[in-house]
Amino acid sequence: MDILQILDRVPDYKAFLTVEEMDRNTLELARRYPDIVRVEEIGRSRWNHPIYCLIIGEGSQNALLYGCPHPNEPIGAMMLEFFSEELCRNAELRRELDYTFYIVKSSDPDGTSLNEGWFKGPFTVSHYQRNFFRPAFAQQVEWSFPIDYKTLHFHRPIPETQALMQIIDTKKPTFIYSLHNAGFGGCYWYLTEGDEALYKKLYEAPAREKIPLSLGEPETPYCEELYPGIYKMMGVISHYDYLEKFNPGVDPATLLTSGTSSDEYANRDGHISARALVNEMPYFYDPRIEDTSPSDMSRREAILINCDQTEADFAALTPIYERVKPLIRTWNPFFISLEDRMATNNAGNLAAKRQWAMNPEFEQPATVAQKFENLYGSGFYRNLNFAVLRRACSYELEHAQDLTQQERDALRRCEEDTAELMEKNLRYLEENLHYEAVPIRKLVRIQMASGLLYAQYVHEKNER
Numbered sequence: 001m002d003i004l005q006i007l008d009r010v011p012d013y014k015a016f017l018t019v020e021e022m023d024r025n026t027l028e029l030a031r032r033y034p035d036i037v038r039v040e041e042i043g044r045s046r047w048n049h050p051i052y053c054l055i056i057g058e059g060s061q062n063a064l065l066y067g068c069p070h071p072n073e074p075i076g077a078m079m080l081e082f083f084s085e086e087l088c089r090n091a092e093l094r095r096e097l098d099y100t101f102y103i104v105k106s107s108d109p110d111g112t113s114l115n116e117g118w119f120k121g122p123f124t125v126s127h128y129q130r131n132f133f134r135p136a137f138a139q140q141v142e143w144s145f146p147i148d149y150k151t152l153h154f155h156r157p158i159p160e161t162q163a164l165m166q167i168i169d170t171k172k173p174t175f176i177y178s179l180h181n182a183g184f185g186g187c188y189w190y191l192t193e194g195d196e197a198l199y200k201k202l203y204e205a206p207a208r209e210k211i212p213l214s215l216g217e218p219e220t221p222y223c224e225e226l227y228p229g230i231y232k233m234m235g236v237i238s239h240y241d242y243l244e245k246f247n248p249g250v251d252p253a254t255l256l257t258s259g260t261s262s263d264e265y266a267n268r269d270g271h272i273s274a275r276a277l278v279n280e281m282p283y284f285y286d287p288r289i290e291d292t293s294p295s296d297m298s299r300r301e302a303i304l305i306n307c308d309q310t311e312a313d314f315a316a317l318t319p320i321y322e323r324v325k326p327l328i329r330t331w332n333p334f335f336i337s338l339e340d341r342m343a344t345n346n347a348g349n350l351a352a353k354r355q356w357a358m359n360p361e362f363e364q365p366a367t368v369a370q371k372f373e374n375l376y377g378s379g380f381y382r383n384l385n386f387a388v389l390r391r392a393c394s395y396e397l398e399h400a401q402d403l404t405q406q407e408r409d410a411l412r413r414c415e416e417d418t419a420e421l422m423e424k425n426l427r428y429l430e431e432n433l434h435y436e437a438v439p440i441r442k443l444v445r446i447q448m449a450s451g452l453l454y455a456q457y458v459h460e461k462n463e464r
Contacts, residue, residue, distance in 0.1 A: 001096045003452055007208075010082050010448065013440040016074040016119035017081060019049070019112050022105045025081060026052045033088040042104070043163030049109040051163050056087045059099035061459060063175040064167055064262075065451070066104040069142040071111030072134050074119065075281060076179020078440060079447040080105045097455055099175065102167050107141045108160050114333065123437035125284060125380065126426045128183070129387045135333060136340030137258035142178060144258060145265035149237050150244075151251050154259035161259075168266050168274070175458040176276040177451050178262055183282065184380045184435070185373070186214030186289045187446060188229040190278040191454060192263060198457050199227040205449035209442040211281065212290035216373035217303075219280075221246075221356045233276050235264030246352040255348045257340055275458045279450040281443050284435040289377070291368035300362035302374035307350055307357075309375075313382045314342070316421055317389065324393060324414045327407050329400040334392035341385050376432060383429065386422035390415055 017025070030039040042053045067077035084103050087094055106112045117131030137143045138154075144161045147154050157165060167173070187206040194202075206213060213229040222242035224232040236256060243252035263276035282289075295302075321342065328335050366374070393415035397408060 001093065001452065001456070003449055006086060006090075006093070006452070007445045007448060009086065010441055010445050013078055013444065015121060016078060016440070018116050018119060019106055019109045022077060022081065023050070023052060026054055026084075026105060029054065029084060029088060036088050037084075042166060043159055045108070045110045045160055046158065047110045051104065051107065051109065051160060053167070054084050054101070054103040054105075056084060056101045056103065057094045057097070057099055059094070059097065059101075061099050061175065061462060062102065062171045062173040063099040063177070063455065064102045064164070064171070064173040065177040065179065066107045066141075066164060067179045068106040068108050068112045069178050069262075070134055070140060070180060071106075071108045072115050072132055072183075073179070073181045074112065074115070075181040075440070075443045076447060077105045077112075079179060079444045079451070082444060083448060083451075097452075098459060099455065100171075102171060102173065104164070107164060108135070111135050111333075123283065125184075125429055125433065125435065128283065129383060129422070129426060132384055132387050133334065133391065134337060134384070134388075136337045137344065138340070139333075139336065140258070142180070142261055143236070145260045145262055147236055147260040147264065147268075149240055151253040152236065152240055152256060153253075154236075157259065164262060165265065168262065173266070173274055174462050175455055176262055176266060176274050177454070178276065178278050179447065180278050180280055181282070181443070182214075182280045184284045184286070184377055184433075185216070185282045186212040186229070186285070187279070187281050188214040188219075188231065189280070189450065190231050190233045190276075191226075192233045192267075192272060192275040192277075194226065194230070194454075194457065196227070198453065199230050201453050202230065202450055205446045205453075206281075208449075209446055211285065211438060211442060211446060212287070214280070214369075215290055215292055216367065216369035216377065221353060233261075233263045233278065235260040237264060242356075243348070243352055246355040247348055250348055255344075257343055275454075275461070277451065277454040279447050281438070281446055283437060284433070285438050286372065286376075286433050286435045288368050288372040288434070291372075293368055294365040295368045295371040297366055297371060298363055299366040299370055300357045302366040302371045303357040303362065304354065306374040306378050307354055309379065310350060310382060313385065317385055318342070320414050320418055321389060323410065324389070327403070327411050327414075328392075328396055329402060330396060332392055332395050332399075334388050334395050338385065338388045338392055341388065376429075379425065380429060380433070383422060383425040386418055386425065390418040390422055393418065
């Protein structure tokens with residue numbers, strides 16, 4: 001298989017596809033290749049939108065590939081758009097990979113539709129954040145798989161997750177590619193297992209596109225690094241154990257609001273039957289994300305500043321949230337998301353992070369990348385809380401039918417106050433993030449190469 005030839009055929013995408021455009025292309029692909037492709041409706045979303053699955057190939061192993069498990073992450077949907085077309089055109093590729101592929105371009109069509117305001121650009125930090133949506137953890141496809149672990153018991157998978165569970169339970173995929181992406185930073189991976197030869201091949205994918213590795217702070221304190229920028233796949237169990245260790249005396253289940261990931265669900269019997277991959281990449285890039293030279297502060301100091309900034313932002317957010325809360329009349333996805341964000345950034349989680357930072361190794365100087373992640377990269381993500389609250393106010397004003405004029409005026413004031421804080425943060429970010437938007441084609445090519453490499457690795461592993 002000549003991966004470079006395949007990558008050369010990736011189109012120069014200028015925008016992300018809407019849910020309607022993805023659905024139309026899915027049905028059209030099956031019409032054009034009736035002997036190769038079939039489409040099944042594997043479920044309905046909470047808003048009754050069909051969830052389509054493309055089935056391509058007749059391989060000896062099954063693979064599940066799904067996009068938009070977090071609906072603000074459409075890069076993977078674009079990769080699946082290209083990959084499904086390439087599989088149909090390329091009989092040799094289907095033979096070499098030897099999988100039957102189950103492909104879901106958008107596993108959360110409702111949430112994806114709420115992000116479409118930024119899908120066509122302009123691709124700036126400010127435009128992205130003003131149009132951002134991400135559901136509460138328990139309403140995310142990736143984090144609502146059932147789990148029973150110690151005191152944690154979650155059995156409320158959303159309909160979109162149930163659709164994927166059906167494929168996992170009946171088709172027993174040996175390879176799962178959950179297509180995520182980050183908003184800001186560099187390239188990194190999560191995988192069930194691997195070896196040094198695979199890791200070095202994975203490195204080649206972002207290097208070809210001149211996209212850096214993410215070498216600052218890991219996404220969570222409990223990431224297990226297998227290789228620089230490559231981490232062991234994790235589910236909610238890792239989070240539970242981390243909270244149990246660094247916040248003794250507090251039941252971790254009281255701090256967790258969701259279920260687990262597809263990987264942990266597929267391998268819930270303790271036997272690795274499905275090997276999984278996640279390839280995280282940024283929309284926006286700042287060169288400091290790959291600078292491993294020492295900075296002017298310790299890693300502990302950088303982490304504690306991050307914790308202080310988080311507390312300050314929530315101190316500013318909380319009074320407006322309390323004013324909005326009694327005004328909510330509808331099933332408001334933005335407000336539900338905000339409530340979850342308030343819960344998961346509670347004192348218990350911050351206390352665990354502060355305790356984690358007391359480890360002796362954090363006395364060493366932070367790298368420039370680690371300082372950047374703590375002082376600036378985290379600010380990018382924290383400001384999304386203000387963005388979600390502003391949209392919660394807008395949504396309520398648009399959809400609530402029984403608000404009095406006084407209540408509408410109160411909601412508008414909350415919307416304006418939140419927007420003022422959000423825009424202040426955006427001005428700070430735009431001035432201090434020396435960023436550029438990464439072309440979509442580069443991002444698709446990296447996810448495509450990573451997926452092909454890991455698919456080969458998994459197939460060979462299962463044949464031994």
